Amino acid sequence: MVAEKGGNSKHLRQDSKDPEAAENDVVRVYGMKFCPFTHRLKLVLAAKGVDYEIININLQSKPSWYFKRDPEGKIPTLEQNGNLVMGSDVASAYVDAMYPGKQLVTTDPLKAAHEKMLLEQWAKSITGYHNYAFGKDDNNDKIIGPMKVKEGFEKVEKYLKENEGPFICGSEPGLTDYILYPHLERIGALIPLVITQFDHVKAYYDKMQDDPAVQACRISDEQHRDFIHRACAGDIDACDIGVGK
Amino acid sequence: MVAGIGMGNSVHLKEGSPEPAPVAKGVLRVYGMKFCPYVHRLKLVLAAKEVAHETININLKSKPKWYFVKNPQGKVPTIEIDGNVICESDITSEYVDAVYPGRKLSTTDALKAANEKMLLVYWGNKSVTNFYKYCMAKADDKQAKDAALATLKEGLEYLATFLKKNGTAFICGSQPGLTDYFLYPHLERINAIVPVDLKQIPKVKTYFDQMQEDKAVKSCRFSDELHREFGRKAHAGDIEAYDIGPVVQ
Numbered sequence: 001m002v003a004e005k006g007g008n009s010k011h012l013r014q015d016s017k018d019p020e021a022a023e024n025d026v027v028r029v030y031g032m033k034f035c036p037f038t039h040r041l042k043l044v045l046a047a048k049g050v051d052y053e054i055i056n057i058n059l060q061s062k063p064s065w066y067f068k069r070d071p072e073g074k075i076p077t078l079e080q081n082g083n084l085v086m087g088s089d090v091a092s093a094y095v096d097a098m099y100p101g102k103q104l105v106t107t108d109p110l111k112a113a114h115e116k117m118l119l120e121q122w123a124k125s126i127t128g129y130h131n132y133a134f135g136k137d138d139n140n141d142k143i144i145g146p147m148k149v150k151e152g153f154e155k156v157e158k159y160l161k162e163n164e165g166p167f168i169c170g171s172e173p174g175l176t177d178y179i180l181y182p183h184l185e186r187i188g189a190l191i192p193l194v195i196t197q198f199d200h201v202k203a204y205y206d207k208m209q210d211d212p213a214v215q216a217c218r219i220s221d222e223q224h225r226d227f228i229h230r231a232c233a234g235d236i237d238a239c240d241i242g243v244g245k
Numbered sequence: 246m247v248a249g250i251g252m253g254n255s256v257h258l259k260e261g262s263p264e265p266a267p268v269a270k271g272v273l274r275v276y277g278m279k280f281c282p283y284v285h286r287l288k289l290v291l292a293a294k295e296v297a298h299e300t301i302n303i304n305l306k307s308k309p310k311w312y313f314v315k316n317p318q319g320k321v322p323t324i325e326i327d328g329n330v331i332c333e334s335d336i337t338s339e340y341v342d343a344v345y346p347g348r349k350l351s352t353t354d355a356l357k358a359a360n361e362k363m364l365l366v367y368w369g370n371k372s373v374t375n376f377y378k379y380c381m382a383k384a385d386d387k388q389a390k391d392a393a394l395a396t397l398k399e400g401l402e403y404l405a406t407f408l409k410k411n412g413t414a415f416i417c418g419s420q421p422g423l424t425d426y427f428l429y430p431h432l433e434r435i436n437a438i439v440p441v442d443l444k445q446i447p448k449v450k451t452y453f454d455q456m457q458e459d460k461a462v463k464s465c466r467f468s469d470e471l472h473r474e475f476g477r478k479a480h481a482g483d484i485e486a487y488d489i490g491p492v493v494q
Contacts, residue, residue, distance in 0.1 A: 083356060090362045097355035109343035110329060116336045 004042070004054060004216075007033070011058035011239045018065035019055055022079060027052035027095075030069060031076040032059055032239055034227045036126075036182035037088040038076040039217060043178040044092040046213035048099045056243075060236040089179065096175060104175040115168060115176040118159050125152025126183050133190055133228045146194055149187055153198050156180075160200035166207050173211050181208055189221035190228065250491065251292045251464035252279045253300030257487040264311040265301050268325050273298040273341075276315060276323040278305055279487055280475045282430035283334040284322040285465060289426040290338040292461035294345045306484045335427065342423060350423040361416060361424040364407050372400025373431050379439055380476060398441060404428070405448035414455055421459050429456055437469035438476055 011032060012019075022028040027045070029052055031038030045052050057066055062073050070077045070086050077084055078091040085091045096104045106112045128148025135141025159168065167173045168180065188195055188205055195202050208214050223242055230238035257278065258265075268274045275291070275298055277284035291298055303312055308319045316323040316332050323330060324337045331337050342350045352358045375397035382389035407416065415421045416428065436443055436453060443450040456462050467475075471490050478486035 085356075085359045086363055087366065090359050090366075093362075094355050094359040097353075097358065109340050112343070113331045113336050113340045116339075117332060120333065 004045075004052060006054045006056070008242070008244050009054075009056055010243055011056040012063050012066075013058045013061040014063055016063045016065075018063075018068070021082075022053065025081060028079040029054045029076055029091075030057055030066065030079070031055075032057055033243065034219065034224070034231075034239060034241075035059075035075060036186060039182035039185075040088040040179050041076045041078065041091050041095070042217045043181060043213045044095050044104060044175065046216040047104060047173070047178065048095055048101055050095060050099050056239070058236065058239055060239075092175060092179065102172075104169075104173075104178065106169055106174055106176065114159070114163075118155060118168065119176060119179060121155035122152045122180055122183075125149045125156075125187065128152065129183050129187050129190070133186070134232060146191055149191065149194055150197070153194065153201050156204070157198045157200045160204055166204065168204075173208065173213070177208070178213065181214065184208070185214075185219075186224055189224035192221075251288050251461070252285065252467070253277050253288075253302055254279070254491050255300060255302050256492060257302040257304035258309050258312075259304040259307040259484075260309050262309050264309070268299075268327075270327060272326070274325045275300045276303055276312065276321055276325070277301070278303055278321050279490065280467070280472070280479075281305075281321055282434060285430035285433075286334040286427050287322045287324070287337050287341070288465050289429065289461045290341050290350060290423065292464045293350060293421070293426065293459075294341060294347045296341060296345050302487065304484065304487055306482070306486075338423060338426070348420070350417070350421075350426070352417055352422055352424065360407070364404070364416065365424060365427055367403050368400050368428055368431075370400075371403065372397050372435065375400070376431055376435055376439060380480065394439065394441065397435065397439065398446075401435075401441070401443075401446050401449050404452070405446050408448045408452055415452070421456065421461070425456070426461070429462065432456075433462075433466075434472055434476075437472035 027050060029038070029041060029045070031041070031054055033056055057063065057075055059075070067073050069079065069084055072086075074086065076088055076091060077086045078094065079085075085094050093105065106115055125148065128145045128151070130145075131141045131148060132145025135145060156168075160166075164170065168176045173181075184195075184201075184205060195205055209218075227238050227241050230241070253275065273296060275284070275287065277288070277300055279302060303309070303321055305321070313319050315325065315330055318332075320332065322334055322337055323332045324340070331340055339351065352361055375393040379390055379393035379397065382393060411418075413419055416424045421429075432449075432453060435441065443453055457466075467490060474489055475486055478489065
């Protein structure tokens with residue numbers, strides 16, 4: 001089991017001090033507990049069996065020292081031996097390439113192309129989820145959100161139907177599965193009825209629940225809902241739900 | 246060699262044009278547009294790998310209905326080979342690099358690859374986005390144009406820092422690679438259209454000049470004047486803008 005040091009620690013705010021540099025070779029992740037993009041990277045680290053330490057960042061009150069890591073102040077950022085890798089996709093690909101064991105990236109060129117195109121379509125579901133969860137206009141966002149989610153789902157449904165699975169990458173989850181999954185988990189927590197409308201997506205969602213990496217990073221549906229509810233209400237400490245003192 | 250022929254010189258097919266004959270077995274077909282920087286990326290990769298292919302040009306202001314069956318968003322480039330359809334400049338380029346023999350253009354070293362991807366993200370956000378902002382801004386909106394220019398330059402400075410740190414002639418090393426070919430199309434247009442003197446950023450000027458010697462770049466090169474003419478006509482809404490320059494009927 002991968003050691004994730006610090007995953008349950010309080011999110012550092014503007015008043016925090018710059019943490020000491022990580023020790024040699026240690027993988028450090030700057031993230032946020034409920035962030036789906038941080039989740040992508042954590043899934044990959046878990047799947048590769050790479051130990052890491054995490055420093056949680058409060059995105060509503062970002063420490064000024066964090067902008068020395070990423071001038072845009074975004075997360076996740078991976079830091080190792082002074083090297084900084086910003087962005088979930090770039091950092092995930094980096095971890096997959098750097099560490100031995102199972103290669104998560106799809107190497108067959110045609111399959112790789114199809115998976116990349118699927119992720120382009122999945123972006124609609126990500127936008128739809130965001131509209132639904134965080135949209136300010138209840139009249140529009142709660143309706144348009146699920147519609148966009150379904151647009152992406154239709155593509156995933158078709159893909160799963162036409163390709164040998166049970167996962168997007170094949171008989172085992174790969175990079176594309178771990179990039180897609182975090183938003184699927186959140187859609188499952190917030191608007192589960194949408195998932196049940198798509199047979200293959202539902203079966204895929206259920207299969208992913210058995211994956212050890214997914215289990216290692218799983219946040220309960222209730223906690224997801226609690227976070228969104230409090231974040232939308234403007235609670236700066238929403239990210240610290242379930243976190244130790 | 247007629248410069249620019251790598252971009253495909255056939256007339257851009259409009260709405261109402263008959264669908265071309267199906268692609269012959271084993272033939273790679275590219276749906277493109279002569280002046281599109283995203284098609285340019287793929288064309289550079291095809292030229293660098295010396296991949297023979299056929300090109301069908303699409304008039305983006307009057308798209309044929311049959312094209313939406315290939316690419317539902319109606320965008321270019323799209324490639325079609327043996328029944329497989331692949332879209333997007335980066336996805337198609339990576340596919341071509343992986344499938345065809347010859348020099349591998351992609352970077353395999355994990356940290357190098359990560360740094361190159363971050364360069365492209367920064368380049369996209371600063372220089373590509375603001376290249377379009379500059380072009381779209383009204384002619385008399387000095388504030389908008391100046392703001393776009395300033396941010397565009399940040400991307401150029403970042404590229405200069407990257408090249409200095411790398412200590413190599415090209416982004417990917419001693420020869421241009423995928424990242425060079427992804428970045429270059431907008432750099433060619435920035436140099437032609439935007440009032441920024443690359444000589445003020447020596448590292449970028451050297452890089453630009455070195456890219457001019459690359460055979461793939463040469464095969465796709467249009468003159469700066471032709472870029473400007475296309476920009477003017479396209480901006481003015483001229484449907485025939487695409488067919489300026491060398492055209493094969």
